[in-house]
Amino acid sequence: MTMAATTGRTAIAEPAAAPPRGPVTAHRTRLWALAEVRWAAAATALFVLGVVADVAGAPGWATWTLYLSCYVAGGWEPLWAGLTALREKSLDVDLLMIVAAIGAASIGQVLDGGLLIVIFATSGALEAYATQRTADSVRGLLDLAPEHATRLTAAGGEEVVATAELVVGDEILVRPGERVGADGEVIDGASDVDQATITGEPLPVPKLMGDEVFAGTLNGGGALRVLVTRPAEDSVVARIVAMVRQASDTKAPTQLFIEKIEQRYSVGIVVATLLIFAVPFFGLGQSLDDALLRAMTFMIVASPCAVVLATMPPLLAAIANAGRHGVLVKSAVVMERLGATDRVAFDKTGTLTEGTPRVADVRVLPGTQLDAAGVLRLAAAAEYRSEHPLARAVVTAAAERGISPDPVTDFSSAPGRGVSALVGGHRIEVGSPAHLLREITGPADTVVPELEEAGRTAVVVRVDGTPVAVLGIADRPRPGAAGTVRAVAELTGAPPVLLTGDNARAARRLAREVGIEDVRAGLLPEDKVAAVRELEDAGYRTLVVGDGVNDAPAMAAAHLGVAMGRAGSDLALETSDAVVVRDELDTIPSVIALSRRARRVVMANLVIAGTFISVLVVWDLAGHLPLPLGVAGHEGSTVIVGLNGLRLLRSAAWPGERRQGAEPRRTGV
Incomplete structure (x- = not known):
């Protein structure tokens, strides 16, 4: 048996094998999975055991065995890397520290050498972990775009293909609850699309014919036919990945400068140590032990x-x-x-604001017999079965005031328009002004622009076809947001900046x-x-x-x-x-x-x-x-x-x- 998905003008059969669905998951590398971390932990444990054995008066061979094992566990990787660099005519600090540790051990200062080994092994492990987690995060971002999409064929059929195979001009079907497979233009259907991953907007955006959609955004309750306008490698999500990588690469000059300092320091210490040994031993006739002792002392103190x-x-x-x-x-x-x-730049939604829409205004229209509580009771009843964020805001507002919604029948929902239900024998509609105020004039015509100018999302409530109220819904600032902005401005000496994908009116309201x-x-x-x-x-x-x-x-x-x-x-x-x-x-x-x-x-x-x-x-x-x-x-x-x-x-x-x-x-x- 096949089921049809309505897209506005057409009905398209659902294929037997639907593309994979489910929450986006990020690849994560466990700390212990990295070899550098395991070797650093082993070196630290052996060093601690060596210190304990030394303090406890254990035999010398046992203490030395533990310390030398610490040298091997923590030092073999930097030693190998240093020797590899040496073959390429480069000398780094890691190799220098291994040499210093061995030199310390050669004159009996095995504990100092072990401490050096532990410090540098731990540093290398942390660097490896940070690098791996960055790579994991980029791979996790790629999961935003689904691996498969439903492509419509010229004959009117469907085929599930990899999103990487989509080309400009293809048509894809995006069912309710699926992620959009490619950047494109809606050519049929209507739905609310959650594109917070791309623009940061707190509420799903109504998408109708002619509107643009982005790969990786989450479709709501309607079905969409989308014309692909960009190949996968040029999608907004792909460009985000590229920008993260490019921005990380811009830090390379600083790293190169640090490497030059390390090279010069390493060469300087090695040359100085060799001279301190060679000049007294070969030029001044000093004994081997005395010359070596002075050189090793220099290496330790330097x-x-x-x-x-x-x-x-x-x-x-x-x-x-x-x-x-x-x-x-x-x-x-x-x-x-x-x-x-x-200078500090703040995002808006979810950063300076809580990221959850709430009812901020209840404007009861003149001539209506209802008060604010009555409006919320009817609106919450109609919205109770809806999963839209605006609906949850209305239901939450009623619950916070202790208002219990009445039973409803004949519930229906239209993407981008709103909901309708019978409550106590009356037809209650809650939805967008563009839909519910079409061909209707009255006080709501002035209330809606006022709320929108104040940065609210206006929602109209109608009873039996007559507008009775307009709800203003907004995302409220986090506690302490204004104090944080003042403190940051005083601390940095420069005013903060607000960077947001949300609309200008909502952004200006929050900024004020x-x-x-x-x-x-x-x-x-x-x-x-x-x-x-x-x-x-x-x-x-x-x-x-x-x-x-x-x-x-x-x-x-x-x-x-x-x-x-x-x-x-x-x-x-x-x-x-x-x-x-x-x-x-x-x-x-x-x-x-x-x-x-x-x-x-x-x-x-x-x-x-x-x-x-x-x-x-x-x-x-x-x-x-x-x-x-x-x-x-x-x-x-x-x-x-x-x-x-x-x-x-x-x-x-x-x-x-x-x-x-x-x-x-x-x-x-």
């Missing part, structure tokens, strides 16, 4: 352990503090860069409520990227705050991106550099201020570490630095800068604390 700990503890402590207050900062680099932000003057509305993802690049070209280090797939390219193109954790899409969460776990906007200015404090601590630590290293190196070169004293100075500077950085773990270090001694808001991060 090693960057103190510099690494000068930077990492304060940043990691700040990350932990931010996590306790509901902000997940993904790396120490991000925590450091947050403090450099001098939260205090934003620079409003850019009706933006597609590429338009948001262009706006961010405009700000960056003007010299601003821009922080983009968003929640949707459509915000991900702008996040990737910006100096930094922050995603809303509860409402955020998978791609936004993965592309972002930080996540506001509980969607509390007031944590954004707080984490920027915390980052600035961490940067000051880092600078102080670098001065301390640099001073210790300089003094110890000069002492070793100009005089005779005893190895125990060199190790003590090296480790002492490491402890000092580490403890200084850990001060940022205190709750009082969080700028958002309202009172001294207040408990932080726990999130489980």
